[in-house]
Amino acid sequence: MTSVIPPRLDEPAPTASREAVGASPGPAKREPGRRSWWGAVFAGPHALGLAIFTAVPIVASLVVSFMSWPMVGERGWVGLDNYADLFGDPVFRTVILNTVGFVLLYVPLNLVISLGLAAWLTPRIRHRHVFRVLFFIPTVTPIVANVVVWRMLYEPGGFIDATLESTVGVQAPNFLVDENWAMLAIVAMSVWQGFGYNMLLFSAALDAVPDNLIEAAELDGASPWQTFWRIKFPAISPTIFFGTMMTLITSFQVFAQPFLLTKGGPGTSTETLVQYIYNTGFQVQQLGLASAGAWVLFVIILGVTAVQFLGQKRWVHYD
Amino acid sequence: MRRRLILGVTSVATTTGLVLTGCSSGTNAASQSEDSLVWSMWISGAEDKAAWQEVADAVSENGGPEVTIQGSPWTDYWTKLRTQLSAGGAPCIVSVQSLRAANYTDVLVPLDSLAEEAGVDLAEFDATALDGMKVDGELYALPYDTGPVVMFYNEDLFDEVGAEIPGPGWTMDEFEAAAARFEEAGTPLLASTVEDMFLESLILGHNGGRVIDEDGTLDATDPTFSEGLDWIASLVESGQATQASAEGTADDNAYVNQQAGMYVDGPWSLLAQKARVDFTLGVTTIPAGASGPSTFSAGSGFGISQECEHPDRAFEAIRTMTSEPVLRSLAEQGRAFPARTAVQQVWYDSAGIEGAQEVLTAAQEASVPLPGNRQSDQLAQLLTQYAVQAVNGQQSGADTMESIAGQLEQ
Structure with missing residues (x-):
């Protein structure tokens, strides 16, 4: 950048270029280390938005979580009672297990499928952009619309049931109301809905892997399998790390799919943590208890994220 | 340096001002005046909305306040209403379903004395419909429709x-x-x-x-x-x-x-x-x-929230909204089985379903209101x-x- 600006003749070159970049010509010499207020001014609106719409609500919800706060009625300080109530509630334990179960099934499936498809969609595949768009469509269509279609697949007499009946002659289980199948059905739908984003991410990262590295590996006699795991995978590991993190965080917050497909049933077998928070807040109308639930979720996500960051040193390569 | 400081402070203050006024000047749906009230109603589509708009228009045509509809789908209606009531932004006129009336007694105005002052003849309403809107003997809404399951x-x-x-x-x-x-x-x-x-x-x-x-x-x-x-x-x-x-x-x-x-x-x-x-x-x-x-049996009606500053005007509005001409027009469209006995025949006539009258009369006789609970x-x-x-x-x-x-x- 500095090379395009001709150095001024009356001053030593390095100072001149610094002046030009700083864009503050003037007779007064600036003291080193002094800050300009302009930075604060430009950061102001965002900082203010962050304070009003993020920091204040977070602190408020923490305060509310220590209070008995019915939607209408007397509010009062209850200390840790809400948390004690939560951990004493068998339904709360069930929803935590359900959420963890969903995450354990969904995240690996999502990553394997998205990475697999991204690896397959090399520039050598004809019309790869068509496939990319196809795989990405579920991610951009509204979940509510997807749910309507998936319900038609899952219903008794629906696509899966009817196909099995007419070909093999067996009846499919009633996926959405069968305890053993409901969560799997939701995971399947969620993976279909969610893998497109990661696939696009990984696909773009794979395209950016320098060709000379791959050529060098091929010249050394590496098989495609070796090339992928020894060259491409380490090269895109920061992207995979990012994708894994985001997928983990959003999957802990899963709500729409079970809420729309099963309403959390049968029983509580697909009720997730966020639905529990929603029900507690808006049906039982105990905002204090709901806030406590939200903080439990926050701590879980924080913990998982922290573990991920610690673990990344082992497999993420930034150079 | 001083100038910069002043500039910085001023611009931060201006932004704060903008953000704050942005918050307060946003359309407050619950804004109410004597001549303009908000009515929250479950709405399921454009056609539905048009039909209820006619009901709202009937109020101002009869010299009542102007009524603005605030619609939401049935399933979200109750969540939204509760949230509005707790946040202090509830509309004046709220639609209530009989089996949920008991959930809302703490936020609704009892209507008995208002009805008496206004000289409303409650006997003209279907008894089951009226009972459904009562909790502990007090009336919380004027019913517009009713029906046995x-x-x-x-x-x-x-x-x-x-x-x-x-x-x-x-x-x-x-x-x-x-x-x-x-x-x-x-x-x-x-x-x-x-x-x-x-x-x-x-x-x-x-x-x-x-x-x-x-x-x-x-x-x-x-x-x-x-x-x-x-x-x-x-x-x-x-x-x-x-x-x-x-x-x-x-x-x-x-x-x-x-x-x-x-x-x-x-x-x-x-x-x-x-x-x-x-x-x-x-x-x-x-x-x-x-x-x-x-x-x-269950039915729905219109009540007045306790936050309403003009309950008299709101009562005037719901009185028109459950009046005979309005319920007749709703019955003609087949939208609601009227809560007024005098116009129930209109509904049967426009339904054109053989035996419907006999069935509904028998069912109504055998029916009990489904009581609400918190x-x-x-x-x-x-x-x-x-x-x-x-x-x-x-x-x-x-x-x-x-x-x-x-x-x-x-």
């Missing part, structure tokens, strides 16, 4: 399988005979539901079991109700009823798509369903079991989650209701 059937399908057409007051034996004919033909007779009001009505008719007592107390472990669930499960098992789903419209759809012969619904959906189906739609009472014919919304949610297991035979009725009771106690 009934069953819609597919007459063509009944003929096809050779089952006898069910008349009003038909019995459980006749129901079982029809179910057997349907089973032979390989089609379920009943489209199952786990929606609170419809499930509760069907079981009430079957054996008198109920989860909410006459006085509105919840008794989820009532053994008769559990037996009722087991009975539906036996129908499902033998293929006489469809499997239940957590989706509230599954039974409607199964019926419309001719996958089942009949289902439970209220008269408020009769004309809409008649327009949807391409077979002859019939309507009949819930089959009468051991305890004689019985069903629940936990009605929660009960409805728990039924969709748990009752599917009972109906589909994965769990006994008693175990299911035990789980529900356990959650309600908290």
Whole structure:
């Protein structure tokens, strides 16, 4: 950048270029280390938005979580009672297990499928952009619309049931109301809905892997399998790390799919943590208890994220 | 340096000002004045909205305040209303459903004295409709519609399988005979539901079991109700009823798509369903079991929130909104079975369904209002989650209701 600006003749070159970049010509010499207020001014609106719409609500919800706060009625300080109530509630334990179960099934499936498809969609595949768009469509269509279609697949007499009946002659289980199948059905739908984003991410990262590295590996006699795991995978590991993190965080917050497909049933077998928070807040109308639930979720996500960051040193390569 | 500081402070202050005014000058939907009130209503589409807009317009045409509708879909309506009430932004006029009236007594204005002052003759309203809007003897809303829960059937399908057409007051034996004919033909007779009001009505008719007592107390472990669930499960098992789903419209759809012969619904959906189906739609009472014919009735009306600063004007508005001309026009459109007895005939005439009047009169006579409870919304949610297991035979009725009771106690 500095090379395009001709150095001024009356001053030593390095100072001149610094002046030009700083864009503050003037007779007064600036003291080193002094800050300009302009930075604060430009950061102001965002900082203010962050304070009003993020920091204040977070602190408020923490305060509310220590209070008995019915939607209408007397509010009062209850200390840790809400948390004690939560951990004493068998339904709360069930929803935590359900959420963890969903995450354990969904995240690996999502990553394997998205990475697999991204690896397959090399520039050598004809019309790869068509496939990319196809795989990405579920991610951009509204979940509510997807749910309507998936319900038609899952219903008794629906696509899966009817196909099995007419070909093999067996009846499919009633996926959405069968305890053993409901969560799997939701995971399947969620993976279909969610893998497109990661696939696009990984696909773009794979395209950016320098060709000379791959050529060098091929010249050394590496098989495609070796090339992928020894060259491409380490090269895109920061992207995979990012994708894994985001997928983990959003999957802990899963709500729409079970809420729309099963309403959390049968029983509580697909009720997730966020639905529990929603029900507690808006049906039982105990905002204090709901806030406590939200903080439990926050701590879980924080913990998982922290573990991920610690673990990344082992497999993420930034150079 | 000083100039910069001042500039910085000023611009931060200006931004703060902008953000704050942005917050406060946003349209406050609940803004109210003597001449302009907001009415929150469940709205399901453009056509629905147009019909209710006419009701709102009728108020100002009669010299009342201007009424602005704030609509939301049925399922979100109650969540939104509760949130508005707790946040202090509730509209003046709120629509209330009879079985949820008890949930809202703490935020609604009792109407008895207002009605008396205004000289409203409450005797002109259908007694069941009016009772549904009363909690502990006090009236909380003026009803606009009412109706006993009934069953819609597919007459063509009944003929096809050779089952006898069910008349009003038909019995459980006749129901079982029809179910057997349907089973032979390989089609379920009943489209199952786990929606609170419809499930509760069907079981009430079957054996008198109920989860909410006459006085509105919840008794989820009532053994008769559990037996009722087991009975539906036996129908499902033998293929006489469809499997239940957590989706509230599954039974409607199964019926419309001719996958089942009949289902439970209220008269408020009769004309809409008649327009949807391409077979002859019939309507009949819930089959009468051991305890004689019985069903629940429910209706909706308009109340005034306690936050309303102009309750007199709001009462003027809801009085017009439930007046004879307005209810007549709603009846002509088949939108609501009127809560005023004088115009109920108009609804029958415009419905054009054979025997509807006889059936509804019989059902209305046999009906009791479905009492509300503070936990009605929660009960409805728990039924969709748990009752599917009972109906589909994965769990006994008693175990299911035990789980529900356990959650309600908290």
